[in-house]
Amino acid sequence: MKRFDVIIIGAGIAGLYAAMHLPESMKVLVVCKDIPWECNTFYAQGGIVTALDEADVPHHIDDTLAAGAWHNVREAVEIMSRESLSVREDLLKRGMEFDRGDDGALLYTKEAAHSASRILHAGGDATGRYLHYFMMTHNPHLLQRNTLVYDLLIEKGRCYGIRAMVNYRPTTLYADRVLIASGGIGSLYAYNTNSRTVSADIHGICTEKGIRLADMEFMQFHPTVFVKTPYARKLLLTEALRGEGAHIVDEQGRRFLFDYDERGELASRDIVSRAIFDYKRKTGSEVYLDFSMFDEEWFHRRFPNISKTFEALGYRLPHDRVPISPAFHYANGGIDCDTWGRIPGMRGLYVAGEAARTGVHGANRLASNSLLEAAVFARRAAEAILSDNVHDGAVPRFEKDYDTQLHRENDKRYKQQLRQMMWKNVGIIRTIEGLHEAKNFIYDTKNREIGRLLELRLNTAAAIVEAALARRESLGSHYIESADVSALASEKGHKCTDSI
Numbered sequence: 001m002k003r004f005d006v007i008i009i010g011a012g013i014a015g016l017y018a019a020m021h022l023p024e025s026m027k028v029l030v031v032c033k034d035i036p037w038e039c040n041t042f043y044a045q046g047g048i049v050t051a052l053d054e055a056d057v058p059h060h061i062d063d064t065l066a067a068g069a070w071h072n073v074r075e076a077v078e079i080m081s082r083e084s085l086s087v088r089e090d091l092l093k094r095g096m097e098f099d100r101g102d103d104g105a106l107l108y109t110k111e112a113a114h115s116a117s118r119i120l121h122a123g124g125d126a127t128g129r130y131l132h133y134f135m136m137t138h139n140p141h142l143l144q145r146n147t148l149v150y151d152l153l154i155e156k157g158r159c160y161g162i163r164a165m166v167n168y169r170p171t172t173l174y175a176d177r178v179l180i181a182s183g184g185i186g187s188l189y190a191y192n193t194n195s196r197t198v199s200a201d202i203h204g205i206c207t208e209k210g211i212r213l214a215d216m217e218f219m220q221f222h223p224t225v226f227v228k229t230p231y232a233r234k235l236l237l238t239e240a241l242r243g244e245g246a247h248i249v250d251e252q253g254r255r256f257l258f259d260y261d262e263r264g265e266l267a268s269r270d271i272v273s274r275a276i277f278d279y280k281r282k283t284g285s286e287v288y289l290d291f292s293m294f295d296e297e298w299f300h301r302r303f304p305n306i307s308k309t310f311e312a313l314g315y316r317l318p319h320d321r322v323p324i325s326p327a328f329h330y331a332n333g334g335i336d337c338d339t340w341g342r343i344p345g346m347r348g349l350y351v352a353g354e355a356a357r358t359g360v361h362g363a364n365r366l367a368s369n370s371l372l373e374a375a376v377f378a379r380r381a382a383e384a385i386l387s388d389n390v391h392d393g394a395v396p397r398f399e400k401d402y403d404t405q406l407h408r409e410n411d412k413r414y415k416q417q418l419r420q421m422m423w424k425n426v427g428i429i430r431t432i433e434g435l436h437e438a439k440n441f442i443y444d445t446k447n448r449e450i451g452r453l454l455e456l457r458l459n460t461a462a463a464i465v466e467a468a469l470a471r472r473e474s475l476g477s478h479y480i481e482s483a484d485v486s487a488l489a490s491e492k493g494h495k496c497t498d499s500i
Contacts, residue, residue, distance in 0.1 A: 003174040003395075004029045006385060007162060009149050009202065010181035012041035013128075014353025014374040016135035018179055020094075021382035024140045029173070031147035031164065033197045037132060040183050040195050040354065041371070044128025045238035045305070047109065047119040048371040050084040057081045059115050064369060067113045067268045068332075068362020069476035071215075076339050076359040080369070083376045088120070091375075096134045098122050111243040111367040113268040119368045125238055125303045131371065147171075149202065150406060150452055152178065152349070153398050154209050158390075159349035163401055170401050177348050177385050179341070181378065184331035184354040185219075188461055190416075190423040191227050192328040193236040202355060204456025206335055207463055211343060214357040215333030217467035217478040220365050221428050222329035223272035224248070224289050226310075226322055234327045235309065237289055239367040242266065244302065247290040248276065249321070250283070270364040270477040273326040277428045280325070287325070291318030326428055330354065330370060332361040332477065333467070341381030348390045352378040363476020407451040414445050415454055418461060426465055429481050432472075439465045 004027045008015045011032035022028050032039070051060045060081045065072050092098075098120045099107045110117040122130035136143075144166070151163035153174070161174035182202040186194025203213060224242070226235040242248070242265040247255050260275035261267040267275075276287050291299065299318040300307045307317050315322060334357040337343050341350040353374040360373050421441050425434035442462045446455065474480050 001174055002172070003161075005175065006177045006179065007031065007173060007175040008179045008181055009162065010039070010183060010353065010355070011036040011136075011143060012039040012181065012183060012353060012374070013131060013135060013371055014355075014378040015179070015181035016132070016139050017375050018181065018352060018378040018382040018385075019139050019141050020135065021379050022141065022385065026141075028141035029175070030139065030141055030143045031149065031162075032143070032145055033148050035145055036136060036143060038195050038197050039132070040186070040198055041128045041132045041374075043193070043195060043233070043236070044131075044371060045125045045236055046111065046240055046368045047121040047127045048131065048375070049114075049119050049366075049368045050088040050372065051081050052108065052116065052118050054085070056116060056118060057085075060084070060118065063113060063115050064360070064366045065362070067364055067366035068360075069364060070362065071218075071475060072362030073359025079339055079380075080358075080360050080373055080376045083379075084372055087372065087375045087379070091134075094134075094138060096122075096131065099124065109240055109243055111239040112263075112266045112272070113366055114243075119240070119243075121240070124301065124305070125240065126305050128371065148406075149182070150205075150404065150456070151401070152205055152209060154346070154349075155396050157345055158347045158392070160395055160398070163404075165406065170404065172398060172400060174395060175348075176390050177350065177388070179381055179385065180335060180349070180351040180355050181353045182355050184334070185460055185464075186328055187232065188419060188422050188457060188464075189328035189427070190419040191225070191234055191325070192232070193222055193225055193234055194328070196232055199453070199457060200460035201453060201456045203335065203463065204459035207459040211346060212336040213334065213460075213463045213467075214336040215359075215363075215467070216331075216464045217471050218332035218361070218363045218476055219328060219426070219464065220269060220330040220332055220361075220477045221273040221326040223269055223276055223326050224324045225327035225329075227325045227327055228323060236329070237306065237322065237324065238303075239269075241289065241291070241303070241306075243367075245293055247293070248272070248324070249288050249290045250279070250285045251288075253290070268364055269329075269367065270479070273428055274479055276324070277326055286323050288321035289324050290321050292321075294318040328423075328427070330365055332363065332365050333357050339377070339380065340384040341377055342384055342388075347392075350381045350385060352381040363478060405451050406453050408449055408454075410448070411451045411454045414448070414450060415457065417441070418445065418457065422461060422464075426461075426468060429479050430468060431481050432469070435465055435469050439469070
């Protein structure tokens, strides 16, 4: 029997930072579905927020609460902001190199809905990549790739380990404690910025086990994404571009966002995404991100990866405008937990990072709070793991699993239909009719011959739809369009897919 002190599901910032805070004397296994750098952390262009100092903590809290439409759990927000100072110092002490100015001081930038420049970057627009590499090299524990988790070993409110496909072989792994750090639900949507491995499997397992998912109606859509690519993961154009002064314009060069919010490009993500979606739907106009105000040398130095990526696509930045659309970006909701990552009613099971619903983000995440939340609450989860006494008797033996069908013949087709359905009806602007259409599709598909992994995706999609139906009033990133407005848009021939 393979048994560990701790199994960590996920090798992004939450999983790796938790591992860094567990002593080498413990038998810890970090597992990831594919290669370890195929995760959302690696693709994070934006930076990591930190309160500038003690005096800035209240302002960072206020900005986070306002962006989250005051649906946040205030205690969690206060913990995140207060502990951002020690996380920053911990990372610097361990050797993480953030961008600095000519004088050697840390460079802080500003992004939408922040009242101050408090965001640290690394490699210009490659913070996630640099941070992930740093944590990979500082992880003292075994990291195992090609490990696809498809079940949790749970009996009588206690988690004893996982079932996983390890190098395509079904394997049972036991552990005293399991930390879920598997990320969000991006691949449920046709247009998303997420890693291809982020597929909502673990959320789906939790719904089976009676573990509560909370705030699932609050899915965040990033406003500036290049979607004209055949790949599932679309190309994000970081919030920092608008923070530095880039404009969102229509075909005539008009900055129409000011028609929707006096902050224009610096309004919160939910407002900017809806404005772009609505404007394209009503006018049929293409929408662009305009960089023409930037000096070329400065732009290439500040945004080297975006420059190279779009040069390969035939764009000359900052001279050329880039067509943009909103796309799914981040799950504000997730697996319900306390501020130590403990899951109510479940011993030996913890959660951190985007998979968790700490309550920090409320109805809409403030830009660049994601990496900070993952780090703060992963460290706290590690502390809880070390302090909790879970040695409570013999470990039950779970029967070996030989016949679970992870995939079936028509799964790929159903998966693509699900992604289109979620984008169309459970996206940026929703209607009660559309949500019911999605609910019926999910129900019908679950009653077909499908594989285990598709079933888990459908479980998670159902949780999002049910949460959206339960909240009849718009709040933050959950926007319900009234029936009369929806009918008018339909009469004019404008459909959700027109936003692409």
